[in-house]
Amino acid sequence: LDTIRGPWTVSFDTRMGGPAAVRFDTLGDWTRRPEQGIRYYSGIAVYQKHFDAPGAASLSSGARVLLDLGGVKDLARVRLNGRDLGVVWTPPCQVEVTGLLKARNNTLEISVANRWPNRLIGDAAYPAADIKDKHWPAWLLKGEARTGKRYTFTNYDPYTTASKLLPSGLLGPVVLREAGK
Numbered sequence: 001l002d003t004i005r006g007p008w009t010v011s012f013d014t015r016m017g018g019p020a021a022v023r024f025d026t027l028g029d030w031t032r033r034p035e036q037g038i039r040y041y042s043g044i045a046v047y048q049k050h051f052d053a054p055g056a057a058s059l060s061s062g063a064r065v066l067l068d069l070g071g072v073k074d075l076a077r078v079r080l081n082g083r084d085l086g087v088v089w090t091p092p093c094q095v096e097v098t099g100l101l102k103a104r105n106n107t108l109e110i111s112v113a114n115r116w117p118n119r120l121i122g123d124a125a126y127p128a129a130d131i132k133d134k135h136w137p138a139w140l141l142k143g144e145a146r147t148g149k150r151y152t153f154t155n156y157d158p159y160t161t162a163s164k165l166l167p168s169g170l171l172g173p174v175v176l177r178e179a180g181k
Contacts, residue, residue, distance in 0.1 A: 001055040001065070001176040004108070008170075009048045016043045016119065017151045027172035029073070031118065031165040039165070040122025042152075047110040047170050053101050055176070064179035065101055069093040071171030072112060079109040101176065114168035116152070120159045123150040 007025050012018020018041045030038045030045075067085075069076055075089035081102065085095040126149040139147055 001053060001178065004049060004051050004174045004176065006049070006051070011046045011048070012038065012041055013043050013045075017041060017122070018043070018045065027070075027170050027174070029171060030114070030168040036122065040118050041168070042114055042116045042119035044111050044113045045169065047108075047112065049108045049174075051106050051108065052104045053106060053176060054103055064096060064098045066094045066177055066179050067097045067108075068175045068177060069110065069170060070173045070175065073167045073169055073171060074114050075112070076170065077111040079111075081107055096179075097176070108174075110170055110174075112168075112170050115166055117159055117163070118165050118168060119152050120154070120157055121161065121163045121165060123152050124157070124159055124161045124163070126150050128153065 007023050008027065009021055010024050011021045014020050017037045019035065019037050022035070022038070024047075030041055033039050067078065067080065069078070069088065070093065072088065072093045075087055076093065077087045078085040078095045080095075080097050080100050083100055085097065085100075088095060128150065137146070137153070139145065
């Protein structure tokens, strides 16, 4: 059928330093973004897109349609028009959308989760004032708001500001195609 083009709305968890919502004109690696809250983000971000698929009307009877996500770092849950289509994490990152795709007004939601190292690398720029002598911070034990600028802490952290960031996000391209073609 075709590549799903145009901007995406992407929402991050603000409690983990990400922006509430941002527009991505093209899909790409979070670590190449200028915003620190995206570049060093670790967690789940939700991509949303509304699109038309006029080619859906011309599909042959019995044709199976696949939504191929292209590159995904590291796993994704896909929803089309409110229907949960499951989780993908290994190539080919694709789900079947037969019978769910409409010629107009489709809503696609892709929740992408990456790994923790990027947040640890970003946090390495700030002092570890919260952690003393490998004990849990007092604010955590008391259920209070965290102090300092770090979003994470761990008792073993091999990362520094010089560590290489891991590719993250929905890299694409996101393509609709007939199975077997």
